Amino acid sequence: MKQAVRKAVFPVGGMGTRFLPATKSMPKEMLPVVDKPLIQYAVEEAQAAGIEEFIFVTGRGKTAIEDHFDHSVELQDLLATRGRTDQVDAIRAWMPPAGQVAYTRQQEPLGLGHAVWCARHLVGDEPFAVLLADDLILADTPCLKQMMDAYATSGGNMVAVMDVPREHTKRYGVLAVGRDDGRLAEVKGLVEKPEPAAAPSTLSVIGRYILQPAVFGHLDRQERGAGDEIQLTDALARMIGTAPFHGLRFEGERFDCGDKVGFLHANMAFALAREDLRGPVASFLRQLNRRL
Numbered sequence: 001m002k003q004a005v006r007k008a009v010f011p012v013g014g015m016g017t018r019f020l021p022a023t024k025s026m027p028k029e030m031l032p033v034v035d036k037p038l039i040q041y042a043v044e045e046a047q048a049a050g051i052e053e054f055i056f057v058t059g060r061g062k063t064a065i066e067d068h069f070d071h072s073v074e075l076q077d078l079l080a081t082r083g084r085t086d087q088v089d090a091i092r093a094w095m096p097p098a099g100q101v102a103y104t105r106q107q108e109p110l111g112l113g114h115a116v117w118c119a120r121h122l123v124g125d126e127p128f129a130v131l132l133a134d135d136l137i138l139a140d141t142p143c144l145k146q147m148m149d150a151y152a153t154s155g156g157n158m159v160a161v162m163d164v165p166r167e168h169t170k171r172y173g174v175l176a177v178g179r180d181d182g183r184l185a186e187v188k189g190l191v192e193k194p195e196p197a198a199a200p201s202t203l204s205v206i207g208r209y210i211l212q213p214a215v216f217g218h219l220d221r222q223e224r225g226a227g228d229e230i231q232l233t234d235a236l237a238r239m240i241g242t243a244p245f246h247g248l249r250f251e252g253e254r255f256d257c258g259d260k261v262g263f264l265h266a267n268m269a270f271a272l273a274r275e276d277l278r279g280p281v282a283s284f285l286r287q288l289n290r291r292l
């Protein structure tokens, strides 16, 4: 019987330099895709996978995220007096319940591994999920739920993976693959940001993880890796062979919303997936297409 995954960590301490000037005074994770901030998509995905506790690792200039997951009494009163109880109910529906949200600060952005390590006392000695809000996934079954279903059988550590063009391996953690049934790939090795020629495969980690608490012991070493940052991938690589470790080829389309082009793609794809927006957006895209 695998220990249930009840907690999720949302590292939101990055600087978002690829998205300046938008991210100068606004967290990258509050960028809206259509009408919803990236971080809310991630929280809703975690809720859909059965997560009960939401741990945010924030940094300076990120208070908008805390405000977003808190009641706005004035707004809710205003909506109520205008008879917009549907909107009030909608806000209540996605807000994590009181006492199930925790915030800790990563005082310096030393890397993703360091951000996850900052959550160690809040996670404690149990498996947990990590979701990077800037990796946005459009899927019938939310990506983390797909992973939870696979984890129920495999246990251990699990990362979401997808094949990327070989020339892009330098942007990802890349797997050396052992046994592979086409959906679940056994992780035999893991390299952070390899040059295309040196990459062991093109199967790359994107921002969804289910991890065993032993990872904190490896992150304790605070070793710097690629880009002089404390890399989560390096700690995961040290766990290979100590517990089952799999990459799940999830079903769905992933958008890198930390990148301007990926963000624009996400807005179009998410708008087209919405019944209320599909018609006008599709007709605008057709107009644009004639101009190209």
Ligand code: UTP
Residues within 6 Å of the ligand: 011, 012, 013, 014, 015, 016, 017, 018, 019, 028, 057, 106, 108, 109, 110, 111, 112, 114, 115, 132, 133, 134, 258
């Ligand atoms: P990125 O590699 O996208 O870095 O981080 P970044 O700083 O956010 O953005 P750029 O590259 O400067 O534009 C991947 C994820 O790890 C988190 C980020 O918030 C993002 O979700 N992160 C990264 C931290 O929480 N702390 C860090 O020190 C670094």
